[in-house]
Amino acid sequence: MKSLLIVSAKGGTGRTMLTCQFAHYLRRVSRKRVLVLDLAEPACSAHLLGRGGQAEVAGDGHAMGRRRPDATERTGRIHVLCAGEVPGLASCDDPVRARYYANLRHLLAIASPWFDVCLIDCPALPDLRAVCAAALVDAMLSPVVLSPECIDSVAELINGTYGIRNIRARLNPQLRFIGLLPVMVQPTPLQQAQGRRLQARLSGWLIPDPRDRHGYLHLPQREAIARAQGLGVSVRQLVRGNPGASEGWRVLRACFDVLARQLDWTEGDAVLRMATPGAEVCDV
Numbered sequence: 001m002k003s004l005l006i007v008s009a010k011g012g013t014g015r016t017m018l019t020c021q022f023a024h025y026l027r028r029v030s031r032k033r034v035l036v037l038d039l040a041e042p043a044c045s046a047h048l049l050g051r052g053g054q055a056e057v058a059g060d061g062h063a064m065g066r067r068r069p070d071a072t073e074r075t076g077r078i079h080v081l082c083a084g085e086v087p088g089l090a091s092c093d094d095p096v097r098a099r100y101y102a103n104l105r106h107l108l109a110i111a112s113p114w115f116d117v118c119l120i121d122c123p124a125l126p127d128l129r130a131v132c133a134a135a136l137v138d139a140m141l142s143p144v145v146l147s148p149e150c151i152d153s154v155a156e157l158i159n160g161t162y163g164i165r166n167i168r169a170r171l172n173p174q175l176r177f178i179g180l181l182p183v184m185v186q187p188t189p190l191q192q193a194q195g196r197r198l199q200a201r202l203s204g205w206l207i208p209d210p211r212d213r214h215g216y217l218h219l220p221q222r223e224a225i226a227r228a229q230g231l232g233v234s235v236r237q238l239v240r241g242n243p244g245a246s247e248g249w250r251v252l253r254a255c256f257d258v259l260a261r262q263l264d265w266t267e268g269d270a271v272l273r274m275a276t277p278g279a280e281v282c283d284v
Contacts (some may be wrong), residue, residue: 001035001112002263003137004178005120007130009157013150014143014183014219016044017229019121023049023078024234025256032116037107039083039122039129046082052232055080079115081107083129097128105136117263126162135171140164141259143183146194154180154202178262179207181255182218209258219255224248 006015006022019036026032036055038046049055055078083089088103111118120137122130134140142157144150158164168175180202185191199206199216206216224245228235235252238245 009153139176222248
């Protein structure tokens with residue numbers, strides 16, 4: 001099982017949207033057995049995935065263990081685990097999160113034989129629950145909105161005390177940072193200016209996309225994506241007879257096709273080396 005942590009340094013960056021829609025994509029397009037682990041409070045990803053009736057929301061890890069998914073199953077529902085309902089992950093009497101880390105590691109080990117991918121939604125860094133998850137996962141992805149506050153927070157995400165560099169150096173040397181993913185991007189002068197600022201400051205941390213005129217992967221804002229999120233379903237399900245949803249699914253799938261290739265680690269480490277020569281990346 002490959003594990004991907006979707007994390008940011010502040011709220012309101014589209015983590016929940018990215019978690020839910022990428023889970024739908026991996027399940028329906030890539031045909032993966034998907035587990036979504038929601039460590040956040042409130043557990044928005046778990047709530048929205050359960051609302052659409054396409055996810056099996058388990059109250060605790062024991063319930064997941066009692067009803068393990070068939071290893072040959074490829075068309076069933078996404079499996080969702082809300083960490084707030086798991087006693088080992090819900091205790092507040094653990095200020096340094098030592099037991100939290102051990103219990104989370106145990107949970108991922110139990111789940112590993114039964115799923116292909118685990119997507120983890122979590123509180124914003126430097127929350128120690130996010131740090132524990134980052135210390136255990138294979139890869140991280142960080143959505144970012146094109147606002148001055150969010151762009152400024154990225155420096156803390158990368159270089160802060162509990163940032164990517166220190167997590168790799170001290171806790172998880174094998175951690176792969178896929179990159180920063182601008183989301184909800186609009187073609188306005190203000191957003192375009194912030195996009196240029198992001199590229200000037202952090203080009204080495206963006207995910208290359210040769211097909212895009214800017215040269216990096218991003219996800220445009222589309223009304224169909226917001227509507228699908230509200231319904232708890234994939235944008236793909238809204239496509240029939242709906243041109244707006246068709247366009248939303250086209251841009252969403254183009255983005256997720258790139259991310260899915262980043263998760264295919266069987267081709268070697270070169271797949272995940274995103275930056276141009278000489279650019280600063282997490283792997284150096």
